[in-house]
Amino acid sequence: MLMRWDVLLALLVGSVGGVVIGAIPGVGPAVAIAILLPATFSLQPIVGLTMLLGIYGSSMYGGALPAVLINTPGTAVNALTTYDGYPMTRRGEARRAVSLAYAASFWGGMFGILCLIFLSPVLAIVAPMFGSREIFLAALLGIILVILAHRGQVMAAGMLAMFGIFLQTVGLDPVTYTQRYTFGATWLSSGINLIVVVLGLFALSQAFLLLVDKDDSPHPQSLDGDLTMGFKELFRHKRVATVSSGFGVLMGMIPGVGEFTAQFLSYTYAQKTSKNPELFGKGSPEGLIASEASNNAVPAAAMIPLLALGIPGEALTAMMLSVFYVHNVIPGPQLFQQHLDFIYALYLSLILLNLIVIVFLMVATKPLTYIIRVPTRFLGMIVLVLSFVGVYSLRNSITDCMVAAAFGVLGLVLKRLNLPIVPIILGMVLGGIMEVKLRSAMARVKTPLDMIDRPIAFLIFLSILFVIGLHVRTLVREHRARLPELDHDMHDTQQR
């Protein structure tokens, strides 16, 4: 399947395109995938998916470049790379930092794919054990995790996830054929299209954000010389690289958690076990490795819940889910039994994309530093022009453009306020799954306890309780840690 010229071309375009997109601060893989999504519908599933996978898996490689050179992460998940990458650049070690970031990314990427391959036989056994109630509970766990994972913004993430669930209910109810929140408008009967919302929230909002922002054009340091040196240095820190990749795989597998938690755990581990913990945040190679190895291990691991259960863990896999559906390839328990060739083709394409990307970066890093210089508003114009292709080519509908524009403005407001967008998308996707699966599960359930009378359903239920309990415990601990200071303040002002 992979030896076809169109699949290889898609992989090449996706991988190289992903690196370029990742290297431009202000674009990111979500914008690129959202724009390309409708274009891939006319392609065969494996062609369309390999192109999107290429972008997803390679963008973080490119994102490390501006993070190291100009202290601006190319993609959001490269933010931690700036902590140690940029200080290394400032002390004249830009080439060392960039090559180390590439090597760690490659290590993490390959580690994630190998875990995915070795876990496949287990997935093939476990996935068919998931019935309607297990998938419902897993989707519920995903929603809870995506809310609680936004530490310090739990209320905002909660309201936005609920908004996403509400959006997917709008339109004609598929079972009873009654209208829900259509306000008499016929265009709302078919519901609010996920891809239009994705394009508005990710692509158009980014265009608007760049166009209203002040104009800026960064000037990174030039990079000359051999970039393979990072592999030698990485080998000296192979323990940190491997453990960080392991965190990436673990966190990637859990819906709603993803790169940020993996990076936090990896960075903390690397610092605690380092001989030079004082260097962290000031240009530590181990810190850089922890950040890049963990975030690059996530994409392959995030495919596990998507392929095995049809449950996306974050926005990018949610977008890929729509490509599966368009081509009538339904991810879930049956996929491993009916389309095993497709699964193996995906694994191989993930390996190939990492190889293509690392070779491309070894020869093309210098020209990439010129791409970083595209001025902000000019970039906004490019994203706006590209967004149109994504929205309009879907159904040639002006209404879609209006809906996307409205979500674009909402996305801009959320980004300006630093509020999360991902809960809306996951709310839409997981909300739809929950509604369908709960309906079919309840047909065979007499009491609420029947929902958890099977081993996997019970385990997921316990996980839900554990996650909520853990969050409450963390809140109480944080609150207690703050109390003495607050008590002192109150005593001083004689308010008691």
Add this chain to the structure above:
Amino acid sequence: MTYIWTLQALFRRYRRPGDIVFAWIFFLSALLLLSRIGSQTQVVDGNKLFAQPRFWPAISLSGMAFFAGLHLFGSAVSERIPGRWREVTIWLQSIEYAFWFLAYAIAVPWLGYLPSTLLLALLLVLRSGYRSGLALSGAGLVALVVVVIFKSFLHVKLPSGAVYELLPDGLRQIMLTYF
């Protein structure tokens, strides 16, 4: 009093300028939508609670109102950073670009994909304050590359321009098919 104080401490967070405006809008929207649940959804006789068409809108809107209420409370008790209305002005400025986008969408079926894209790219670059020949030629090049990739190579579904019908036969066919 202590309890209220503790509650405030629990919800206190960093908030950006304009946060409370958005929190109010979201909270009121959730309440407004929730108040219309009787007229906008139905209860079907004989269906179980979980299979009712009203069930999921009720769950999601109640959750939305609950979390939005707490978010608003958090915003109200957190330290304010000045610049609220300046921030709201920036939000409103983005609406201008939403109209640019819609004008582009309306223009494509009339002018055609290539001319509309060229026009939008050049006007948008001028609107953004660029005047140099490099920026203008760059915008033209970007527009051309985008059209060639998506329309000429990928044959993405986009309508041909009505003005193409006025072109001579040979050129018309090329423009209809590739641009």
